[in-house]
Amino acid sequence: MFFRRATDGTRQQISLENLYAGPTSTACWIIGGGPSLARLDLDRLVNAPAPRFTINLAGSGLFRPHFWTSYDPTARFHRSIYLDPSVTKFVHSGRAMDLVPETTFKVCECPALYLIERETQRGFHDFPGAGPEPVTDWQDSLIQAIEIAYRLGFRQLYLAGCEMVIRPSPPLLREARRRKVFWIPGELLGDFVRRCEQAGLSRAEMEKFSTQSQYHFDEKKSFVAALQTDAHYFRIAQTLRLCRRSMALAGLQLTSVTPRSRLNAHFPVMTVAQACRQIEKVTGNPRREQTHGRYSQTMDRRPANSGPMRDVSPHFWPAKQRSPAMAAQQQQPEKRQPDKPSPQSSRQNPSPRQKLQRALEELPEVAVRL
Secondary structure: OEEEEOOOOOEEEEOOOOOOOOOOOOEEEEEOOOHHHHHOOHHHHHHOOOOEEEEOOOOOOOOOOOEEEOOOOHHHOOHHHHHOOOOEEEEEHHHOOOEOOOOOOEHHHOOOEEEEOEEOOOOHHHOOOOOOOOEEOOOOHHHHHHHHHHHHOOOEEEEEOOOOOOOEOHHHHHHHHHOOOOOOOOOOHHHHHHHHHHOOOOHHHHHHHOEOOOOOOOOOOOHHHHHHHHHHHHHHHHHHHHOHHHHHHOOOEEEEOOOOOHHHHOOOEOOHHHHHHHHHHHHOOOOOOOOOOHHHOOOOOOOOOOOOOOOOOOOOOOOOOOOHHHHHHHHOOOOOOOOOOOHHHHHHOOOHHHHHHHHHHHOOOOOOOO
C-alpha cells in the first residue's frame, strides 16, 4: 500500500501497516487548520505522548507535525514540510514527479515521504479500508488522514482544529438580524445566504461582510469559495456520521476536541486536557516520570496486584515449525553405514586377517647365516 518511487519511475514497496499498533488502542492527534486550533491548550497537546498528524497547512507557525498528508496540489504547501526528515509524509502517487516548492527537487526524492494510491469506489460500509487496498478517495484530506492513521495502526484519533463549518461574520449576522434572519448553529452557509436573499439582502452586499476566520493561519477564501468549502465540510461531517458503524467494527474511535465542530453532534467530545489524561493513563505521563535510581534498579516493576503470570501456548497450538530443508532431510531414509567393530568384539571374534597376523607374530625368530 505504501511505496516510494525513484526519479526513473522505479517503485519500491514499503511495509508500514500496523507499525504503530500496540497492546491497547494507540492514540494519535488528527489536526486540521480551523481557527479554534490556536485557542486550544497547545502546550498540553504538543507535550502529550501521542504523535501529531496534520493536514495541509494545519499547525503552521504553531508546532511541527510527526505525520503529514494533503490532497491538494504540491505548490500550495511549504518546502520545509517536504524536506524535513523528521516529518513522515504521505502524498498521492500522482504528485511524485512534482517539484518541491522553491527547489528543483522532485517530491519523490524527499526524505520520509511515502506514496499512496486512491480508491474512489469505497462505500460507507467498508471504511476505513485495510490491507494492501488503496486509500479511500472521497476528495478530502481529513478522510485521507483518518484512513492513513488507521492503516499505520492507530485506533484512537483525537480531532483538533476540525470545525468542519464556516460561519458568517459578526457584521453579516447583525445585518441579517435587522431583516429578521437568524443564523442556526451548524446550518449550511449556503442555506443562511439564501434566507438572507429572500429577506432582501443581495449577494453583493453579503460579500462585503465576508465570513468569520476560516483558518488559524493567515489565509482566506472568497465569499463564493467559502460557500463551496462549507458545503464540502458539511458533506464530510455527514459522511463520517454514516461511517460510524463500520469504524466501530474496525475498532476505530474518533473523538472531537474541537469546540463547536459539526462533528460534535455525532461523536464523543472532550477537552484537550481530558484527552491528554486519557492518553497518559495508558502510556504514562512523561512529565512525572522519575529518573533517580533507574540505572541501579534491578527489581521487577510490574503493576501492584497484577497477580501471577505465566506465558502459555494457545490450546492445540502446533509444534514449532521446521524449516523446509530440515523437513526434507528428515523425510529421507538414512543410509546405513557399516558398523565399525569395537576393540573388544575384535578380540572375541577375530577375522581371518587378524588370525594370520597373530600367527605371524607367534612364529619364533630364526637366525639365518648366509
